[in-house]
Structures are given as C-alpha cells and as structure tokens.
Amino acid sequence: MSGERHKMLEVDGIYKTYEGAPLLRGVSFDVAAGETVCLLGPSGSGKSTLLRIIAGLEGSGSGQVRWDGADLASVPAHRRNFGLVFQDYALFPHLDVAENVAFGLKMQGLGRAEIDRRVAEALAQVNLKGFERRRVTDLSGGEQQRVALARALAPRPRLLMFDEPLGALDRTLRERLLDELRSILHASGVPAIYVTHDQEEAFALADRVMLLHEGRIVQSGAPAEVYARPVSAWVARFLGLGNIIEGKVAGAGRVETKVGVLKVACAHEHARGESVALLIRPGRRNVGDGENSLEGRVTDVVFRQNDFRVTLDNDLYFYLPDAPKVGERIVLQIPLTAVQCLSAKE
Amino acid sequence: MRRFFSWLPALLFLGLFFFYPLAKILAVGVGSSLFIAPESLQIGFRALRFTLYQAALSMLLTLLVGLPAAYLFARYGFRGKSLLRALTAVPFMLPTVVVAAGFNALLGPRGWVNLALMNFFELQSPPVTILHTLGAILLAHVFYNTTIVIRVVGNALVHLDPRLEHAARLLGATPARAFREVTLPLLRPSILAASLLVFLFDFTSFGVVLLLGGPTFATLEVEIYIQALHMLNMPVAALLSLIQLLCTLAFSVLYSRSVTRTVVQVAQRPAETVVRQAKRWRERLFVGSMVALLFALFILPMAALPLRSVSRLEAARGERAIVQTGLTGDYYRELFVNRRGSRFYVPPIRAAYNSLEYAAITVVLSLLLGFPVASALARPKRLDRLLDPLLMLPLGASAVTLGLGFIVAFNRPPLALLGSPWLVPLAHTMVALPFAIRSLQPALAAIPERYRQAAAMLGASPLRTWFAVDWPIVSRATLAAATFAFTVSLGEFGATSLLARPEYPTIPTAIYRFLSQPGGLNYGQAMAMATLLMFLTTAGIFLIEKLRLPGAGEF
Numbered sequence: 001m002s003g004e005r006h007k008m009l010e011v012d013g014i015y016k017t018y019e020g021a022p023l024l025r026g027v028s029f030d031v032a033a034g035e036t037v038c039l040l041g042p043s044g045s046g047k048s049t050l051l052r053i054i055a056g057l058e059g060s061g062s063g064q065v066r067w068d069g070a071d072l073a074s075v076p077a078h079r080r081n082f083g084l085v086f087q088d089y090a091l092f093p094h095l096d097v098a099e100n101v102a103f104g105l106k107m108q109g110l111g112r113a114e115i116d117r118r119v120a121e122a123l124a125q126v127n128l129k130g131f132e133r134r135r136v137t138d139l140s141g142g143e144q145q146r147v148a149l150a151r152a153l154a155p156r157p158r159l160l161m162f163d164e165p166l167g168a169l170d171r172t173l174r175e176r177l178l179d180e181l182r183s184i185l186h187a188s189g190v191p192a193i194y195v196t197h198d199q200e201e202a203f204a205l206a207d208r209v210m211l212l213h214e215g216r217i218v219q220s221g222a223p224a225e226v227y228a229r230p231v232s233a234w235v236a237r238f239l240g241l242g243n244i245i246e247g248k249v250a251g252a253g254r255v256e257t258k259v260g261v262l263k264v265a266c267a268h269e270h271a272r273g274e275s276v277a278l279l280i281r282p283g284r285r286n287v288g289d290g291e292n293s294l295e296g297r298v299t300d301v302v303f304r305q306n307d308f309r310v311t312l313d314n315d316l317y318f319y320l321p322d323a324p325k326v327g328e329r330i331v332l333q334i335p336l337t338a339v340q341c342l343s344a345k346e
Numbered sequence: 347m348r349r350f351f352s353w354l355p356a357l358l359f360l361g362l363f364f365f366y367p368l369a370k371i372l373a374v375g376v377g378s379s380l381f382i383a384p385e386s387l388q389i390g391f392r393a394l395r396f397t398l399y400q401a402a403l404s405m406l407l408t409l410l411v412g413l414p415a416a417y418l419f420a421r422y423g424f425r426g427k428s429l430l431r432a433l434t435a436v437p438f439m440l441p442t443v444v445v446a447a448g449f450n451a452l453l454g455p456r457g458w459v460n461l462a463l464m465n466f467f468e469l470q471s472p473p474v475t476i477l478h479t480l481g482a483i484l485l486a487h488v489f490y491n492t493t494i495v496i497r498v499v500g501n502a503l504v505h506l507d508p509r510l511e512h513a514a515r516l517l518g519a520t521p522a523r524a525f526r527e528v529t530l531p532l533l534r535p536s537i538l539a540a541s542l543l544v545f546l547f548d549f550t551s552f553g554v555v556l557l558l559g560g561p562t563f564a565t566l567e568v569e570i571y572i573q574a575l576h577m578l579n580m581p582v583a584a585l586l587s588l589i590q591l592l593c594t595l596a597f598s599v600l601y602s603r604s605v606t607r608t609v610v611q612v613a614q615r616p617a618e619t620v621v622r623q624a625k626r627w628r629e630r631l632f633v634g635s636m637v638a639l640l641f642a643l644f645i646l647p648m649a650a651l652p653l654r655s656v657s658r659l660e661a662a663r664g665e666r667a668i669v670q671t672g673l674t675g676d677y678y679r680e681l682f683v684n685r686r687g688s689r690f691y692v693p694p695i696r697a698a699y700n701s702l703e704y705a706a707i708t709v710v711l712s713l714l715l716g717f718p719v720a721s722a723l724a725r726p727k728r729l730d731r732l733l734d735p736l737l738m739l740p741l742g743a744s745a746v747t748l749g750l751g752f753i754v755a756f757n758r759p760p761l762a763l764l765g766s767p768w769l770v771p772l773a774h775t776m777v778a779l780p781f782a783i784r785s786l787q788p789a790l791a792a793i794p795e796r797y798r799q800a801a802a803m804l805g806a807s808p809l810r811t812w813f814a815v816d817w818p819i820v821s822r823a824t825l826a827a828a829t830f831a832f833t834v835s836l837g838e839f840g841a842t843s844l845l846a847r848p849e850y851p852t853i854p855t856a857i858y859r860f861l862s863q864p865g866g867l868n869y870g871q872a873m874a875m876a877t878l879l880m881f882l883t884t885a886g887i888f889l890i891e892k893l894r895l896p897g898a899g900e901f
Contacts, residue, residue: 056515104517107519
C-alpha cells in the first residue's frame with residue numbers, strides 16, 4: 001500500500017449484530033480512486049450487510065464510513081450518490097427499460113433532453129440499444145442484469161457497488177458479463193466494491209481481493225498474492241487451493257503429519273511440537289519428482305479436460321497427467337514449493 | 347359423464363332456488379305496469395344514488411383507516427401484533443345484527459358513551475346522537491371492511507421486494523419520493539382490488555344500514571325490504587332487485603379483472619426482511635396512534651356489547667321508581683320467559699332453537715351438495731371450470747334479493763312453501779354453499795396423488811391409503827366447511843328478515859325485533875341475544891382458522 005494512492009472510501013471499524021449475534025466485528029478497509037475491490041466470503045458472512053451499511057440503507061452498531069475524509073453518518077442514502085447493483089437486480093417492474101435507467105437522472109432534476117441523452121448513452125454502454133421501450137419483466141436474466149448496471153451507471157455515481165450481481169446467471173453468460181463488466185469499470189474509472197462468494201469472479205475482476213470471515217477481513221491483497229500466500233488454513237480451504245492437513249512441528253523444516261514427516265520451507269519460526277496446518281497443492285504432479293515422497297492407494301479417479309483428479313486413501317487428491325487404476329498403490333514426489341505451512345487456527 | 351353427475355345436485359338446487367326465483371322476480375316486474383312507471387323509476391333512482399353515495403363514502407373512509415393499518419402490519423413489529431391482527435379479522439364474519447347491536451351498546455341512546463355522559467354532566471337526554479344517522483352506517487362499514495384493506499394491500503406490501511425501495515433511495519429518491527414513485531404504483535392494483543371489494547360489500551350491505559341507519563336511509567337493499575314487506579309492492583321491489591343485481595355484477599367483473607392484474611406484479615419475498623421496530627419518534631407516533639385507533643375501533647363495540655348485556659343501568663319499562671344499577675343476569679333469564687303469554691309470541695330462547703335447527707339443516711345440505719362439486723373442482727377439467735363461476739353467482743346476488751325471489755316464487759302451488767319453515771334453511775344453504783365449496787376444494791386439491799402412490803408403493807391397501815392420506819385432510823376440511831355453513835346460517839339476516847315467520851324467529855330476527863321495541867328490558871334482551879350470537883360466531887371463526895390448511899389462501 002504505497003502512500004500515493006488516494007483513499008476515496010474509508011470503512012473504519014464497523015460492528016454490527018444480527019439478531020443478537022455479532023455479524024461484523026470491526027471491519028476496516030478502504031477503496032482508492034479507480035480501484036475495484038472484491039469482497040469475498042461465504043454466504044451469511046455479512047457481505048451484503050456491509051454493502052448496505054456503506055450505502056446508508058442500514059445503520060451500523062459502531063464504526064465510521066468516510067468519503068474523501070468526510071464522515072457519512074449524517075448523509076442519508078439518497079444523498080450519497082453511490083450506485084448499487086442488487087443480486088436479482090431489483091428493477092422497477094412498473095417502469096420500462098428507459099424509465100428504469102432514467103430514474104436516478106430524474107431524481108437529480110435533469111431536463112428531459114439531457115435525461116434522454118444520458119439514458120441512450122448508458123444503454124449503449126451495456127449493449128442494450130433499442131431496448132428503451134421494453135418491459136423489464138419480459139427481459140432475460142442477462143438483459144435484466146445489463147439494465148440494472150445501466151441504471152446504476154447513468155447518474156454517474158462516485159462509487160459503484162455490486163451485490164452478487166451474477167449469482168443467478170448460468171456459467172457462460174456469467175463469464176461474458178464479467179468481461180463486459182471489467183471493461184466498463186475500467187473505462188468509467190469509478191471505484192467499485194464487488195461482493196461475491198465466487199472466487200473466480202473475484203479473481204477475474206478485482207484489483208484487490210478481501211476475504212471476509214467471522215465478521216473480520218482476514219486477508220487483503222492482489223489476486224495473485226492472495227492465491228500464492230493464503231494467510232490461514234481457512235483462506236486456503238475457502239479458496240479451494242488444495243489439501244489441508246494438520247501436523248506437529250518435528251524439527252527445523254520438518255512437520256509430522258498423518259501421511260508421514262514432510263519437509264517444509266516455512267517462513268515463520270516454529271517451536272518443536274507446535275501445531276500447524278499444511279497446504280499441499282494438488283498441482284500437476286508427475287509420479288516421482290520432488291523432495292517429499294507420498295504413498296497411497298488410489299480410491300477414485302475423475303477425468304478432467306487436461307488431466308485426472310486422483311484421490312488417495314489418505315484423503316489427499318492430486319492432478320495427474322495419466323490415470324492410475326483404482327486400487328493401485330502409487331508413490332508421488334511432492335516438491336518443497338507445493339507444501340506451505342499455515343497458521344493452524346481458522 | 348361422472349363429472350356431470352357430481353355437479354347435478356348442486357345445479358338442480360341452484361336452478362330451483364336461485365335462477366327460478368330470479369326469473370320469477372323479473373316476471374313479476376315485467377308483468378306489471380308499475381315496473382317502469384315514472385314514480386317507480388324515481389324510487390329506484392333515488393335508492394341507487396344513495397347506495398352509491400354511502401358506498402363510496404364508506405370505501406374512502408375504510409381506505410383512510412385501512413391503508414395506514416396495512417402499512418403498520420406489513421412493516422412494523424410491535425407487541426400484541428398477532429392479537430390485533432386476529433381482532434381486525436373477526437368483524438368480517440360477524441353477523442350484521444351483532445355489529446349493529448355492538449355499536450348500539452356503545453353509541454346508542456342507551457349505550458355506554460351516552461349513559462356515561464348523561465351521568466357525568468347530569469343531562470336529561472343522550473348527547474351523542476350518531477345512531478340513525480349516516481355516520482353510524484359509515485362507522486359500521488369501516489369496522490366491517492378495514493380488514494379487507496389490511497389483508498389485500500398488506501399482503502401486497504409484505505410481498506413487495508424491499509430492495510425496490512432501496513434501489514430508488516440509492517438512485518437519489520427521498521424516502522417519501524421512493525414511496526410515491528415506486529411503492530405506491532406497485533401497490534395500486536391491490537389498492538384498487540381492495541377498494542372494489544370494499545365498495546361491493548358496502549353497496550350490498552343490508553343489516554347494518556337497516557339497524558343503524560333506520561328506514562330513512564334507504565339503500566337499494568333496504569328499499570327492496572320496505573317495498574316487499576311493508577308496501578307489498580312487488581313490482582317496484584323487483585325493479586330495485588334488478589338494478590341491484592346489474593350493479594353488483596358490474597362491480598364483480600371489475601373486481602375479478604383487477605385481481606388477475608394484482609397477481610402479476612408482486613414478487614414473492616419472505617416477510618421477515620421488511621418488518622422492523624419503530625425507532626424514530628415519528629415512527630413511534632405513527633405506530634402508537636394506529637395501534638390505539640385500531641384497538642379502539644375493534645375492541646370497544648365488541649366489548650360494549652357483552653358488558654351491556656349484563657349491566658342494569660336504567661329503569662325497565664313500567665318501573666317508575668329508582669332502580670338499582672349494577673350487574674344483572676336478568677336479561678338472560680328473560681330469554682326463557684314468554685312475557686305476553688300468547689300462543690304466537692314464543693319465548694325468545696325459542697329463536698335460538700330455531701336458529702340452531704336451521705343451521706344444522708344448512709350444514710347437512712351444504713355438505714351434501716358441496717362435496718361432489720368440490721371433489722370435481724379439486725382436479726378441474728374444462729366442464730368444471732365452465733360451471734365454477736355459476737356456483738359463485740349467489741354470492742353476487744344480495745340476500746334480500748334472494749329472500750324476495752323466494753317470496754314471489756314459492757307463494758303458490760306447485761311450490762307453496764311460503765308457510766313452511768323450510769324456506770329459511772334453503773335460503774341459508776344458497777348463501778353458505780359457495781363458502782362450503784371454497785373451503786373444501788383447496789383441501790381436496792391439496793391431497794397430492796404422489797402421497798397416495800407412495801402409500802401404495804409402501805404396501806398400503808386402497809382403504810388404508812384413504813384412511814392414512816385422505817381422511818386426515820378431508821376430515822379437517824369437512825369440519826371447516828361445516829363450521830362455515832353453520833356460522834353463515836346463524837348470522838344470516840337479509841333473506842331471513844323477509845322469509846322468517848313471526849312464530850319462527852331466528853336469533854338475528856329476534857334481536858332486530860327487540861331492538862326496534864322500546865324499553866330497557868327489550869334492549870337488554872337484544873344485548874343478551876346478540877352477545878350469545880357473537881360468542882357462537884367467534885367460536886366458529888376461530889375453529890375455521892384453526893382448521894385451515896397452512897398456505898391455503900384467504901378470500
């Protein structure tokens with residue numbers, strides 16, 4: 001985090017309880033000008049609530065939301081000029097496409113001609129030219145999604161927020177919309193917060209990924225960085241980075257696990273006997289390379305496009321270029337770089 | 347063909363006791379020169395004008411109370427919410443005579459308010475004279491129909507996606523503007539539907555208008571009653587019935603069209619997300635005053651009645667001396683006494699026996715006729731869908747028209763039934779049948795074929811399957827339908843007021859008679875009988891509520 005990035009949105013120590021139980025426990029982060037931040041977390045982790053607090057639709061127990069240094073506590077939702085794209089779009093069913101997109105412009109008190117111009121511009125941006133007079137209830141999911149985006153973009157908000165906007169769409173459509181969304185966000189230069197539970201979406205879109213777990217942000221960083229260096233077993237498990245096994249430190253660079261003693265290059269200092277978690281990346285392994293050897297009986301083989309997912313009787317899985325037979329005993333050599341030690345606590 | 351036979355009894359019944367009397371009314375009208383005489387038309391026009399006027403006014407007032415109430419129930423959580431909700435639903439099924447008696451006990455010249463004011467300020471005459479004014483009619487209509495607005499509009503509000511309002515807020519709309527530009531337009535179809543339904547009920551209201559307004563406030567219904575029973579002017583009554591029927595039909599068509607539109611726009615959302623506690627003082631003021639208003643509107647008349655029935659507060663007729671005031675069971679004891687000792691004047695409790703007898707017959711007839719139809723409708727084919735609206739027609743015709751039809755149709759051979767006490771339960775069955783069918787049908791339809799197949803696959807014989815799968819559902823629904831028919835019959839006043847002979851009074855007609863006679867004792871007995879009827883009906887309503895399948899629709 002260099003000093004030159006200009007913080008636009010600052011979220012500072014947000015606490016929130018839901019039905020008596022703490023939901024958000026001191027969430028703090030910021031979004032710089034032009035930055036797209038993805039907030040990644042399992043469902044029920046309070047992601048949407050956090051967005052609603054930033055939007056001003058909901059109050060927080062304590063903490064501050066600031067824009068360009070100014071506290072927003074006394075600014076109601078309709079005066080924040082933040083755009084939000086809802087999960088299933090929340091398009092106004094009684095208005096047609098153009099009227100939906102024009103809604104925010106009308107609230108700004110713009111003139112008719114200006115509104116028409118800006119609506120046309122926003123619809124062009126999302127590839128929906130000619131859809132002006134269509135009923136929103138007659139549109140497909142993808143088209144509704146685009147209308148929702150155009151509606152949020154049209155008033156030129158100073159911050160855009162997305163609440164799992166692609167959740168309801170099928171895979172191919174999702175990928176296409178994701179590409180479009182990325183180019184629109186880059187072109188507009190508006191800072192954005194994108195909430196999702198889908199890591200592929202987050203990694204594809206984000207300048208920075210934040211992981212929300214048990215009411216706190218447990219890791220924040222560029223996608224590649226988060227991917228390469230998960231801070232905890234929970235993060236690695238949530239991102240599906242590979243096998244997580246528990247172990248005890250048996251000496252310098254050696255960890256005793258249920259599959260034997262593994263050599264580990266660990267950055268942290270560990271006392272002998274300390275509990276750690278190991279991440280063993282399933283990688284693309286060849287039988288017989290690397291520093292650690294691991295033996296097991298094959299219990300399951302699943303064909304993937306380029307390789308096979310092979311599960312062993314010690315519950316570890318690996319990606320292998322060739323399919324062994326079920327029941328066969330194999331020995332795998334795991335390189336040092338594929339084994340990472342993580343803090344064992346969740 | 348088998349389907350046709352399940353419809354046959356109900357259709358025959360409908361033909362004989364609905365269409366035939368209606369045709370007879372028309373025949374009587376068309377056959378007389380009085381039917382389109384200028385003075386008849388003038389009566390008709392005057393009655394229609396007043397009916398529309400009071401219905402429109404009642405509807406507006408009902409919306410005035412009902413819309414904020416709907417918002418209250420849909421958006422706020424507060425203590426006593428479910429009680430208040432249940433309370434607002436009770437009046438809808440209460441017999442008109444009970445409601446009239448309740449308002450009389452509260453606001454009438456012998457009611458609590460007047461007695462209290464007279465006592466406190468030592469007045470000679472009752473200061474509040476709302477009884478026998480338009481105000482009393484309007485008040486009772488609001489009392490009756492507010493629940494429709496609460497249910498219909500409240501339901502739409504609950505299912506309205508709260509994020510639509512949020513989206514509007516984020517696009518720069520103030521809360522008021524978001525409500526005006528998003529919430530309100532989306533509620534419009536349901537408000538329209540509720541308004542039309544309320545208007546329809548106000549338009550056809552009879553007992554309340556007759557008992558609280560008095561004969562000077564002649565709606566079409568009351569005028570039919572007066573022309574038929576007091577003036578014996580059947581052609582004019584027939585003309586009025588025709589006007590009434592055509593109007594009701596028109597409003598019903600409007601209503602059902604508006605209902606089909608309501609369904610489209612409302613997204614199904616869980617209710618929990620929008621209910622909140624009032625926090626800011628303006629919200630608290632709104633919630634507090636609405637809750638107080640609703641409690642007052644719905645509890646006071648219903649509490650005034652039973653309390654008044656056990657309180658002696660002024661001299662009975664013939665008693666000159668200062669009487670003791672206080673609690674008394676006299677009014678209930680009097681119900682068992684034949685004061686006049688005449689052969690025709692029966693002790694009032696006789697009316698209760700009659701009512702129970704009629705209600706029992708109504709239950710049996712409604713179930714016998716309704717069951718085959720409801721089973722056919724549970725898995726409808728084209729024939730069933732075609733015939734279905736036919737059965738609902740009697741709901742549209744007013745009970746008074748039905749009574750009038752019975753009078754003109756069955757006053758001479760071959761069907762000289764007019765003297766027979768059978769006519770009353772037949773009329774009641776006509777009114778109750780649609781309700782019975784509507785409570786049987788969803789339950790029968792809810793028995794999924796898959797359950798039967800599953801039971802059969804698990805080795806149950808058809809008989810055991812029927813007992814294990816069908817019976818638990820069918821028995822509940824049957825009991826609910828029976829209770830429905832029973833309560834409808836107990837409280838029916840419109841048709842009964844025209845058909846019941848003086849020596850065979852029912853509870854409602856007896857109450858009406860007591861209320862229109864002077865004296866504290868008569869008044870007290872009216873209160874006592876109305877209280878009994880109220881408790882019977884309320885018990886019935888709660889039973890139906892308990893028996894209703896979860897998820898089966900309201901209305």
